[in-house]
Amino acid sequence: MEVMMNKKPVLDLTATYTDLYELTMGQAYFLAGRKDEPAVFDYFFRKNPFKGGYTIFAGLPDLLAVLENFRFNKDDLAFLKAQSFHPDYLAHLKGFRFRGAIYSPPEGDVVFPTRPILRVDGNLIETQLIETVLLNTLNFQSLIATKASRMRLAAGDGLLIDFGLRRAQGLGGYHASRAAIVGGFAGTSNVRTARDYNLRAFGTMAHSYVQSCESEIGAFRSFAAARPDDCVLLVDTYNTLKSGIPNAITVAKEMEGRDYRLKAIRLDSGDLAYLSKRSRVMLDEAGLHYVRIAASNQLDEYVIRSLVAQGAPIDIFAVGTSLVTGHPDASLDGVYKLAWTDGHSVIKLSETVSKITLPDKKQVWRAINGQGLFLGADVIGFDDEKNIDMMHHPFVPHQSFALDSYRIEPSLRLVMAKGRIVRDPPPLSQTAQYSRERLEMLPAEYKRFENPHVYKVGISSRLKDLRDGLVAQHRG
Numbered sequence: 271m272e273v274m275m276n277k278k279p280v281l282d283l284t285a286t287y288t289d290l291y292e293l294t295m296g297q298a299y300f301l302a303g304r305k306d307e308p309a310v311f312d313y314f315f316r317k318n319p320f321k322g323g324y325t326i327f328a329g330l331p332d333l334l335a336v337l338e339n340f341r342f343n344k345d346d347l348a349f350l351k352a353q354s355f356h357p358d359y360l361a362h363l364k365g366f367r368f369r370g371a372i373y374s375p376p377e378g379d380v381v382f383p384t385r386p387i388l389r390v391d392g393n394l395i396e397t398q399l400i401e402t403v404l405l406n407t408l409n410f411q412s413l414i415a416t417k418a419s420r421m422r423l424a425a426g427d428g429l430l431i432d433f434g435l436r437r438a439q440g441l442g443g444y445h446a447s448r449a450a451i452v453g454g455f456a457g458t459s460n461v462r463t464a465r466d467y468n469l470r471a472f473g474t475m476a477h478s479y480v481q482s483c484e485s486e487i488g489a490f491r492s493f494a495a496a497r498p499d500d501c502v503l504l505v506d507t508y509n510t511l512k513s514g515i516p517n518a519i520t521v522a523k524e525m526e527g528r529d530y531r532l533k534a535i536r537l538d539s540g541d542l543a544y545l546s547k548r549s550r551v552m553l554d555e556a557g558l559h560y561v562r563i564a565a566s567n568q569l570d571e572y573v574i575r576s577l578v579a580q581g582a583p584i585d586i587f588a589v590g591t592s593l594v595t596g597h598p599d600a601s602l603d604g605v606y607k608l609a610w611t612d613g614h615s616v617i618k619l620s621e622t623v624s625k626i627t628l629p630d631k632k633q634v635w636r637a638i639n640g641q642g643l644f645l646g647a648d649v650i651g652f653d654d655e656k657n658i659d660m661m662h663h664p665f666v667p668h669q670s671f672a673l674d675s676y677r678i679e680p681s682l683r684l685v686m687a688k689g690r691i692v693r694d695p696p697p698l699s700q701t702a703q704y705s706r707e708r709l710e711m712l713p714a715e716y717k718r719f720e721n722p723h724v725y726k727v728g729i730s731s732r733l734k735d736l737r738d739g740l741v742a743q744h745r746g
Contacts (some may be wrong), residue, residue, distance in 0.1 A: 283336050285366060286346045288402040293350065296395045297359045305362065309397045310610040310631050313388035313404060316624065319416055319599040323722030324712060326419050326705055327387060328452040329411030330377040331695035332445065334686055336403055337368045368396050369689035373682040375634075377695070378415075378452050378705030380712055382725045384624075384664060385634050385648050387604075389682055394611060401606045409604040410442060411449040413596040417571075418453025419709060421589060423717060424575040429586045431472045432458040433566055434594030446594035451698050452705055459588075467698055472588075474502040474536050474564070481507065487517040494521050498530040502564060505535045505549070515549050519556045534562040534586060542567070543582040550583040564588055570597065571719065617740040623665045628729065629740055635678040644711050645676055646723065651730030653682075661728030664737075671728060 299305060318325050342350070342363045351360055370392020381387050388404070390397050421430055432450040435443040435458075447463035457470030464471035475493055483489035486508055494501045503521065505514030515535065522532035535553075537545050542565045553561050564586035565577070574587055591597060607627045608616055615629035633653040637645035649661035658678065663669035685692055695701070715723040729737065 282339070283403065284346050285340045285342045285363075285399065286349065287406075288399060290353075292399050292401055293355070296363075296399055297356055299394050299398070300359045300362055301356060304612075305393060305395050307394040307612045308610075309392065309394040309608060309612075311390045311397050311401070311606055312386040312609050312628070312632065313390070313408065313604060313606050314386050315383055315409075315412075315602055315604040317383050317603060319413055319596065319602055320420065321722075322416065322420065323716035323718065323725060324380050324382065324416070324709075325412055325602070326415040326453055326709075327375060327379050327381045327408075327412055328377055328415035328449045329408045329445070330374055330685065332411070332448070333404060333407045334372070334691050334695075336407070337372075337400060337686065338689065338691060340366075340368050340400065340403070342366055362395075366396070366399070367689055368392070368400055370396050370686070371684060371688070372686040374685045375681045375683070376701075376704060378701045378708065379681070380644070380705075380708045381412075382648060382727050384628075385650055385727045386628075386632055386682065389609075389632065389653075390606075391631075405604055405606055407445075409602040410596075411445055411452070412604070413599065413602040414446045414449035414594065415453035415705070416602075417593055417596050418450040418455050419705070420453075420571040420719070421569075421574055421587070421593070422454030422706075423709075424571045424578065425587055426578050428574070428578070428584060430455040431564075431586060431588045432460065432590075432593060433588040434590040435460045437591040438594040443594050448698070450593060451702055454702060454706065455589075455593075469698070474534075474588075475504050477504060477507045477538075480504065486513055487520060490517055490521040491524070494525055494530075494532070498525060498528070501525070501530070501532050502534045502536055503532065504538060506537055506539050506545075510537065510540060510545050511548055511552070515552050518561075519552065519558060522558050522561060523556070532558070532561050534564045536564040536566060536588070537584075538566045542584065543577055543580040546577075546582045546584050562586060566590065568592070575719070615736060615740065617737065617744065619741065619744055626665075626737075626741065628664070628733065629736055630733070632682075632733070634681040636681055637673055637676040637678050638711075639676060642711065643713055644716075644725075646713065646716065647671060647673070647676075647726040647728065648681070649673060649678065649728050649730060651733050655730055655732060658730045660731055661726075662731065662734045664727065664729050671726065 373389040432447050432455050447458040447460040457472045459473050480489040490503050503518045505518050518535050546563050562585035565584045566588035569589045570592035610630050617629045618627040631653045632650050635649050637647040639645045651658050659674035661671050
């Protein structure tokens, strides 16, 4: 799974990969003489997906690669001219580049609602124009990486493979396969993503191959002859236990005679727990202890957990629809909000208290307990704060928590400066390992599927004072 992403985005997105209102606001800023006005935006989300207790942050290298090459080409400018954009603004867009700075945790980190995940510093136009591609990239990949990590928690020692491209929403399957690796999957059936990210590609056979041959055993023999080093036989086209497994055993023995080994059989229907147990007995009785059992067919974290709990001897879980669509949530509710501009802090108010934003340039610190685990508390403060000994509930008055006896680590680090990536991203396998290590630092009660603990995210005393003052000012 080793990959070193180059700085050219795998999918070449120009700067019209955006919503129209980003461009119309940009023109209004430009015509008002505000194109060089400095601004700071925060990216964050308001609730964890899947009713879970955490989210896995994913998609950062793809976003940064896109931003380094974010341009308006001739076709873009011609289209915008036809939309009646001002010629002076179009001349400005002709030379547009993102030259701002981005602060972020490492990809694969465990993150939580309301805290900034990214901080974007730059001029008002450039920070506004990248909003859509930022949300599109990070919301989707973080959703899928989180879903994948839940399956990783459920699967125990089982291998997880992405089989979802055919069920994905269009080209979303391309990045879903990548995000699944961040969340703990071992590989994908998606050949294009495997090629571009140097992932491990997996594939078996379809029922149509068996149906196209005169007999099931004939299909198995011809497939084994064509792919002797990586042969996986689909055994449920007709009758799993009466024909599929017996025929697979026959072909496996024939392969042994040619110094090859059948890699696995795949179950794609029926009672997977029962069929896998019976298949394991039949394979073992034939001396085929090395042949692994793969299972597919509408798997998700709950089905996988149930199969493991039943003692199903499944070695490989091939997951499709539930993974790549982020079922049942389908999206992460990440948002992008202005926090500071032209030398002053700004805030967005709402009748819904939880939607009031946090102003100014911020850093996030994570508390670590004496055992080296996450305490269950992140605190948001100003980016220049050094010693934070108390955090306050961001929405509930008079609730606070002392931090003076815990180690706290900063979360946001510089990943892009002057529009250039600061450092090359690590191999995807290293990101996946980092994510596993960070998830291991999260206590088990936050990783439960049912009623997980709520991870505390608070604000520093200084930030609380500023936020409360701005609220009072704007409400008169």
